[in-house]
Amino acid sequence: MNENNRLSGMRGFTVIWFGQLVSMLGTGMTNFALSFYIFQKTGQATALTIAIFCFVAPSIILSPLAGALVDRSNRKLVIILTDLAAGFVTLAWLVILATSGDLELWQIYLGNIITGAFNSLQFPAFSAAVSLMIPKAQFSRAAGMLDFAGAASNILAPAFAGALLGPIGLVGIMLIDVVTFVVAIVGVAIVRMPQPEPEEIPAGGQRPSLWQDSLYGFRYIRQRPSLLGLQFAFTALNFISAFGAIIATPMILARTANNAGSLAVVESIAAFGGVAGGLLMSTWGGPKRKVKGVLLGMSAESILGPVVIGLSRAVPGWAIGSFLSQFFIPIINGSNQAIWQSKVPPAVQGRVFATRRMIAQISFPVAVLFAGPLADRVFEPVMNSGGVFAALFGPLVGTGAGAGMSLMVLFSGLLGIAVGLIGYSIPAVRNVETILPDFDATPVVPAATAAEAAP
The missing domain is CATH 1.20.1250.20 (MFS general substrate transporter like domains)
Structure with missing residues (x-):
């Protein structure tokens, strides 16, 4: 064919x-x-x-x-x-x-x-x-x-x-x-599948080595403060939310006396939230200003997801929070992907997107290393009856088994809200869509320049 x-x-x-x-x-x-x-x-x-x-x-x-x-x-x-x-x-x-x-x-x-x-x-x-x-x-x-x-x-x-x-x-x-x-x-x-136009190599120059090309994505992102700030916000949220996501399962089991049925209900409803969010995004396409879908979406996901889950003490609250958390994730991811696909030239997207993925995902295994010990050795002991923080946070998340992990999930939500709002408050990040031209934008010749060039 x-x-x-x-x-x-x-x-x-x-x-x-x-x-x-x-x-x-x-x-x-x-x-x-x-x-x-x-x-x-x-x-x-x-x-x-x-x-x-x-x-x-x-x-x-x-x-x-x-x-x-x-x-x-x-x-x-x-x-x-x-x-x-x-x-x-x-x-x-x-x-x-x-x-x-x-x-x-x-x-x-x-x-x-x-x-x-x-x-x-x-x-x-x-x-x-x-x-x-x-x-x-x-x-x-x-x-x-x-x-x-x-x-x-x-x-x-x-x-x-x-x-x-x-x-x-x-x-x-x-x-x-x-x-x-x-x-x-x-x-x-x-x-x-169209192929991008080959990169232009200066006359007399040589194509960079594979190793140099491997580092290109880091240089590209670092040289564009708007994309760098957006990536920092995304990476920070991934790291913070990983604590809540990892701890949510043992929290539910601890607060339900290891009831696998309760966990299955919460996880199934969460998955339906992801389906609903993906379906909405595929038909709606997200907000006109995609950066709102990313940064304000982060804050919305954090307050309606981890905060609700952390404050809840039974399956209905956990299920609602999990559904809403997963619902917002396609909006955040889809809006973010649209920005990067629009701003980065296709010829270099492989390198830039691979680097972006690495920076975002490497935070997850780091969070895995800390989440368990923090829950077992710090948060759970201080939220037991008579624990150091039981009187202060007990009215919010309760005390006893699972309360410390609930507090971790709650804190991850509060920090997630802050990440989204702080990112949106920084002009270079908030205005990424106007500061950086689209990769296919045609340069506009200023009128004065055009007039001067006329015979």
């Missing part, structure tokens, strides 16, 4: 989106089934966390290098390659299981490392490709559709995997996953 005759624009993106939705569903089913398999095999949470770390670590660490590779390559082929790699890993696991009947932990860890390494390529390649596929006015809608797909798979994948694990086993679920990768690859293959 001639490249020019392939689907393009929003229709083409919708085809790719559907393929990614199917693929996310298959991947989610495999992740659920593998988590069950690992815990059943070891009985240890540590094995699960190591498996997650093996995927996340290379995905974050290799991001700058991945961005440089994306900008040097055909982005359509990169996306197909990442899906092929993930599919081959799942296929290898499937063959091992089918032939030996057992999957060793080291094989799962190795597979996750490989998948995580290729995953570092997918975000910058996909984001950069979409920037040239669809009009700027559709950027936030496209991001909303992707958030909707992720939230929908979070609801459906555990349900499908749980229902199918007994009848068809882990092998059957992995086979379904392989088929979903094929759907995603076909969706990308039949769509037209």
Whole structure:
């Protein structure tokens, strides 16, 4: 098929989106089934966390290098390659299981490392490709559709995997996953993805080395205070909100005497919030000034999410707060993505977006290291009956088991409100959309200059 005759624009993106939705569903089913398999095999949470770390670590660490590779390559082929790699890993696991009947932990860890390494390529390649596929006015809608797909798979994948694990086993679920990768690859293959114009290299100059290109994203963001401030706000919120997100699960279990049903209700309703937010963003497109969706959205999410969750002491309050928190996330992410896609030239988006992702995501594992010890050794003891802060904060969050973690969630919400408002109070950040020109803006020649140039 001639490249020019392939689907393009929003229709083409919708085809790719559907393929990614199917693929996310298959991947989610495999992740659920593998988590069950690992815990059943070891009985240890540590094995699960190591498996997650093996995927996340290379995905974050290799991001700058991945961005440089994306900008040097055909982005359509990169996306197909990442899906092929993930599919081959799942296929290898499937063959091992089918032939030996057992999957060793080291094989799962190795597979996750490989998948995580290729995953570092997918975000910058996909984001950069979409920037040239669809009009700027559709950027936030496209991001909303992707958030909707992720939230929908979070609801459906555990349900499908749980229902199918007994009848068809882990092998059957992995086979379904392989088929979903094929759907995603076909969706990308039949769509037209324009390539950006090559970067101009000064006469007599040489293209920077791969290592120099890997550092380009850091330099690009640092040299633009508006984008740097926006990234700082996003990274700060990720770090702060990670404390609340990590602690919310043990908080609910502690306050319900380890009632798994209560936790399941809260998490399911939260996932529906993500679906609702993604659906709204994909139809509405977000506020006209996207920076309001980012910074004011951060404050709204924090006050209606973590603050409500922290102040609540029962399932209804936790469910409402979780729903609203997840509802605002697609609005924040979609608005932020639209700003970056509009301002950063497509030729360098791979490097810049990969760096941006690394800076934002590296805060999460750092928060993981501190959240547990802070809860167990500081907040829980001081909020026990007779604890140092029990009299001061007890009227707000109660005392006893889980109260200290509720206070942590509440504090994370209050700090999140501050991050959004402080970011919005800084002119260079608040006016990012007017300070920085869009990448396709045509320079306007001043009238005086034009007159002087006239014969």
